[in-house]
Amino acid sequence: NAGVTQTPKFQVLKTGQSMTLQCAQDMNHEYMSWYRQDPGMGLRLIHYSVGAGITDQGEVPNGYNVSRSTTEDFPLRLLSAAPSQTSVYFCASRTRGRSYEQYFGPGTRLTVT
Amino acid sequence: AQTVTQSQPEMSVQEAETVTLSCTYDTSESDYYLFWYKQPPSRQMILVIRQEAYKQQNATENRFSVNFQKAAKSFSLKISDSQLGDAAMYFCAYTRYGGSQGNLIFGKGTKLSVKP
Numbered sequence: 001n002a003g004v005t006q007t008p009k010f011q012v013l014k015t016g017q018s019m020t021l022q023c024a025q026d027m028n029h030e031y032m033s034w035y036r037q038d039p040g041m042g043l044r045l046i047h048y049s050v051g052a053g054i055t056d057q058g059e060v061p062n063g064y065n066v067s068r069s070t071t072e073d074f075p076l077r078l079l080s081a082a083p084s085q086t087s088v089y090f091c092a093s094r095t096r097g098r099s100y101e102q103y104f105g106p107g108t109r110l111t112v113t
Numbered sequence: 114a115q116t117v118t119q120s121q122p123e124m125s126v127q128e129a130e131t132v133t134l135s136c137t138y139d140t141s142e143s144d145y146y147l148f149w150y151k152q153p154p155s156r157q158m159i160l161v162i163r164q165e166a167y168k169q170q171n172a173t174e175n176r177f178s179v180n181f182q183k184a185a186k187s188f189s190l191k192i193s194d195s196q197l198g199d200a201a202m203y204f205c206a207y208t209r210y211g212g213s214q215g216n217l218i219f220g221k222g223t224k225l226s227v228k229p
Contacts, residue, residue, distance in 0.1 A: 031215060033216055035217075040122075040221055041221060042117075042204060042219035042220055042221045042222055043158075043204070043206075043217070043219045044219070045216050045217070045218075048216055058216065088156065090158060092158075092217075094215055098210075099163075100146045100163075100208055100210070100215045101148075101160060101163065102160075102215065102217060104157065104158035106155075106156065106157055107156045107157070107158075109156075
């Protein structure tokens with residue numbers, strides 16, 4: 001199993017540009033989430049999904065869009081990049097059940113200039 | 114709203130010694146999970162240890178153990194026989210059982226340095 005994969009690993013955008021961060025998992029997990037990590041802030045939840053076709057907002061959803069058409073993929077879209085979106089982005093997944101253990105991808109470092 | 118607080122932005126320990134990282138949390142729930150994640154310079158988030166609130170026994174994973182004080186809402190991580198590879202950011206995290214689909218609330222992290 002590859003686990004949770006994210007692409008790209010690094011990205012530089014100009015203000016106003018749009019892009020999609022890719023996330024895929026091969027563990028057949030129902031739940032997937034996106035977090036952002038800023039210096040001194042820990043990780044904060046952006047959006048999450050409990051299954052194909054179902055998404056919901058987390059703590060910091062503004063400026064981001066998600067959709068989930070398959071169990072495996074959960075892309076995160078930046079509609080119009082802003083310098084405040086410079087961050088490291090993590091995708092995570094977990095299975096239904098009581099363990100509640102989340103499996104994280106390797107992260108994407110995004111810089112918006 | 115639930116919150117997680119790590120009051121030690123940085124800690125240092127001598128190799129082979131023991132260090133304890135602190136974490137407190139605020140919740141009105143009775144059934145929840147607590148986690149410690151390690152983030153080395155590679156950036157990968159690695160689960161170190163997990164505690165279920167309904168279990169009174171403290172969790173242990175090899176050199177890592179927790180001191181879970183439910184009434185005090187405290188969840189500290191003890192690392193014994195510290196190794197150079199333990200140097201990393203450590204995050205305490207909380208999730209409510211049955212709610213928010215298991216999404217995690219993180220503390221701000223503690224940076225642990227290990228001196229040879």
